Amino acid sequence: ESEWSCTDASxxxxxxxxxxxxxxxxTRTIDNLTIVGQEGVTVAGISITSxxxxxxxxxxxxxxxxxxxxCYFMTHKLSNISFKNIxxxxxxxxxxxxxxxVIDGVTFDRCSFTTNxxxxxxxxxxxxxxxxxxxxxxxxxxxNCSFENCFQGVxxxxxxxxxxxxxxxxxxxxxxxxxQSGVHGPVNHKAVVIENNTFNNITxxxxxxxxxxxxxxxxxxxxxxxxxxxxxxxxIKATSLADGITYDISGNSWGExxxxxxxxxxxx
Numbered sequence: 001e002s003e004w005s006c007t008d009a010s011x012x013x014x015x016x017x018x019x020x021x022x023x024x025x026x027t028r029t030i031d032n033l034t035i036v037g038q039e040g041v042t043v044a045g046i047s048i049t050s051x052x053x054x055x056x057x058x059x060x061x062x063x064x065x066x067x068x069x070x071c072y073f074m075t076h077k078l079s080n081i082s083f084k085n086i087x088x089x090x091x092x093x094x095x096x097x098x099x100x101x102v103i104d105g106v107t108f109d110r111c112s113f114t115t116n117x118x119x120x121x122x123x124x125x126x127x128x129x130x131x132x133x134x135x136x137x138x139x140x141x142x143x144n145c146s147f148e149n150c151f152q153g154v155x156x157x158x159x160x161x162x163x164x165x166x167x168x169x170x171x172x173x174x175x176x177x178x179x180q181s182g183v184h185g186p187v188n189h190k191a192v193v194i195e196n197n198t199f200n201n202i203t204x205x206x207x208x209x210x211x212x213x214x215x216x217x218x219x220x221x222x223x224x225x226x227x228x229x230x231x232x233x234x235x236i237k238a239t240s241l242a243d244g245i246t247y248d249i250s251g252n253s254w255g256e257x258x259x260x261x262x263x264x265x266x267x268x
Contacts, residue, residue, distance in 0.1 A: 028075070028077070029077040029078075034082040037084065037085040037087060042089045044088075044090040045091045049074070050074040053072050074098065075100045084111070091115050091126075095129035104139055108145055117150075124151065124152040124153070125153050127155045128159055130158040141163045144166045146168045146170070154177045155175075159189065163193040164193070168197070169199045169200065171200070174203070175202070178208045187211065187213055188214070190215065192218050198224050200227060206229065209265075210240075211238075212241050214245060216245050219247075225255050226255060228258075229254070234261050236262070237262065249268055
């Protein structure tokens with residue numbers, strides 16, 4: 001069939017019910033949305049996923065039906081999304097494998113997170129993930145939040161703009177904060193700010209970078225840690241740091257005998 005599009009779900013479903021069609025493509029656009037948690041209410045995690053949904057018993061929310069095989073392709077256009085005062089009791093996973101998806105500006109403010117265990121099977125408390133290194137997923141802000149009894153705290157991959165400030169991390173089975181790259185090479189993260197956080201009982205490195213590219217500014221200031229670091233006492237490590245990165249690192253107290261793997265990431 002020739003390409004056809006619409007914005008009305010009823011019209012779309014009537015069209016799809018008439019004969020054979022290719023896998024549908026959806027675009028979801030959300031701008032300037034703030035979600036505020038009510039006191040005493042918990043949320044068992046959030047999943048925002050774009051890409052190709054397929055497999056056995058894949059659910060299409062537009063057609064409200066189960067599809068075996070290729071179900072749909074989803075593109076997200078999201079900007080300025082905020083979550084405030086929410087108690088999350090499961091992981092928050094915002095991810096895309098879609099090259100056209102753009103996510104710009106996600107904020108968590110005064111939220112609490114637990115995945116109810118430090119085992120790897122529990123995943124990350126906050127996962128902000130772009131499969132591609134195309135700078136289309138940007139500006140994650142986590143502030144005034146608490147993380148307790150999680151496998152990992154804040155995990156990002158191929159992200160431009162990461163800020164974690166004034167947060168508390170307690171009893172974390174892996175890294176508290178990970179700023180990772182992927183198979184597509186080093187990432188220009190632009191501004192990475194990790195400031196005024198407290199870390200307790202982090203059983204691996206507190207902060208983990210993968211391959212960082214030159215147009216990145218790393219700020220790590222006024223953080224405090226107790227009983228944290230890997231088996232060798234390392235609290236920060238990067239796989240590689242390109243020439244040209246700028247650093248503003250000072251005022252940190254990682255604990256007696258703790259070390260940083262890369263000289264560039266030591267307090268100045």
